[in-house]
Structures are given as structure tokens and as C-alpha cells.
Amino acid sequence: MSGHDAMVSGNGRARKAALPWPLAVGGLLVGLHIVVALLTLVWTPYGVGDMAGGRLEAPSLAHWAGTDRLGRDLMTQIMIGSRIALLVGCGAVALGALIGVTIGILAAFATRTLDDVLAAALDILIAFPTLLLAMLIVASSDGASLGTAILAIGIAGSAIVARLTRILAKRVLAMDYITAARVAGTGWPGIARIHVLPNIWPTLIVNFALQFGLAVIAEASLSYLGLGAPPPNASWGRLLQEAQASVYTAPFGAIAPGIALVSLVIGLNLFADGLRDAADPTRRRSR
Numbered sequence: 001m002s003g004h005d006a007m008v009s010g011n012g013r014a015r016k017a018a019l020p021w022p023l024a025v026g027g028l029l030v031g032l033h034i035v036v037a038l039l040t041l042v043w044t045p046y047g048v049g050d051m052a053g054g055r056l057e058a059p060s061l062a063h064w065a066g067t068d069r070l071g072r073d074l075m076t077q078i079m080i081g082s083r084i085a086l087l088v089g090c091g092a093v094a095l096g097a098l099i100g101v102t103i104g105i106l107a108a109f110a111t112r113t114l115d116d117v118l119a120a121a122l123d124i125l126i127a128f129p130t131l132l133l134a135m136l137i138v139a140s141s142d143g144a145s146l147g148t149a150i151l152a153i154g155i156a157g158s159a160i161v162a163r164l165t166r167i168l169a170k171r172v173l174a175m176d177y178i179t180a181a182r183v184a185g186t187g188w189p190g191i192a193r194i195h196v197l198p199n200i201w202p203t204l205i206v207n208f209a210l211q212f213g214l215a216v217i218a219e220a221s222l223s224y225l226g227l228g229a230p231p232p233n234a235s236w237g238r239l240l241q242e243a244q245a246s247v248y249t250a251p252f253g254a255i256a257p258g259i260a261l262v263s264l265v266i267g268l269n270l271f272a273d274g275l276r277d278a279a280d281p282t283r284r285r286s287r
Helices: 002-015 021-039 074-109 112-127 130-140 146-173 175-183 188-224 236-246 250-278 281-285
Strands: none
Touching: 002 236, 002 281, 021 074, 021 250, 074 112, 074 188, 074 250, 112 236, 130 146, 130 188, 130 281, 146 188, 188 236, 188 250, 236 250
């Protein structure tokens, strides 16, 4: 092989090995929030409820993001807000995946009549606003709490996962090797475990990343309305709600948690887009 051919081959391998930029940037943003969330388990600048300074102090060396209307350190609350957002997102996505994948698989293997009924029910749930459904679930429970927020957001998002799972599973079930597996005597649980789930999992993972971002927004929205994690839990949505009254005199109280929320959601969306590019290289080349 000539030197030129080796160089071209090396460059080709380098291009193949390169990560899609959305995956790299999104992973960096999400990873930063994960590091901050883990850091809060052992250290924060101040206690979450400590009156550490004067009311509505501007950002300074003592208070990197300023203080709120009660004199609490905003950076401390924003850091703990990362932990709350990631915890709710993980819990809601896990619950939504468990419910949605189970219903979607059952619908794909069900009789045509039952499948039509489940499909219609999923369409109705998806058409119903996710935030409104979460609000109804929270309002009908014993009261606002972190667990209730996870339950509400997870149930609300499970319909989208179920419909996607049903569509993907039906495509796999139409393949010839599924017919061969049935002729060989493999039951539907075995087909689902051996053939269906491994083939639909990559697409579902991308959807879970997108659902994570929606769960973070839903948690912030519920907290903004007073239906999320109650104090002393620090939530970005509650920080935005509390900063609303002083947004003109102390805008940093809204800007700082807003930046944290936007950076995590953008990171999750970029990460999901990067996963999609990595799973489908032809889509990346078409850009």
C-alpha cells in the first residue's frame, strides 16, 4: 500500500471513529449537570435553607449567582436543582419506559380488535396535554411531592413510548424470520425477548433521551405552579416562580436557573440527536 493510500485509509477510519458533534456537545452538557448533581451529595457552597446573605444580592465572590428574596444562596439551590431535575427525569423515564414498552409489546401481539382499541386509547392519551394530565394526577393525589411528580410525569409520557413501541414491534413481526420462529414453535414471549426487543431498542433509547428532556421541562412547570417537589427541595421551576416578583429589580434570580434549565434540555436534545446520527450514519452524511 502506498503512503497516499495509507493516509486516505487512515483519514477514512478517523472520520468513521469521530463522534457526531451533537452527541459530543450534548454529552458534555448532560455530563456537567451529572457531575454537579453528584457533587451536591457531598458539598454545596451553603446549606439549602441557610440565610447566607442579604435579600436579592447581586452575584459576587461570596454568592456566585446572587441571593434570593429570603437571602438564600442561589448557586446552592441551582446546584441542588440539577439533582432534582435528573432524579425526576430518570424516575419518570424509567416508569414511562416500563409501562409504555409493556403496553406497546402487548398491543403488537394482540388480536386485531384489541390492538385497535389500545391504539385508539393511546391516541387519546397522546392528544391530551402531558402537563395537564400530570397536573390532574398530582391534584388527585395526597399532595405535591417528588414521588408524585415522578409518577405523574412517567404515566403522562408512557403513551408516547407505548405507541412507538407498538409501531416498531409490528414492523419486526412482519419479517420472515419471525414467521420461521413461530413455525419452530417459539411462543410470543420468546419472540418478544429474542427478536423484537433487541431490534427496537436502539430507536427506543433515542426516544428515552427525548422523553428525559420533556420530563425535566414538565417537572419545572409543575414546580412553577406549586405542584412539584415542595421545599426544602430546590427546583428550578420554583426558583423561577419566586424570582418572578423581582425580575426587573433582580433579574439574575430568573436568569441563573433559566440558564441551568435550558442548558440541560438542550444537552439532552443534542444527545438524542447524536444518538440518532450514530445509529444511522446515512442521516449524518445527508446533512
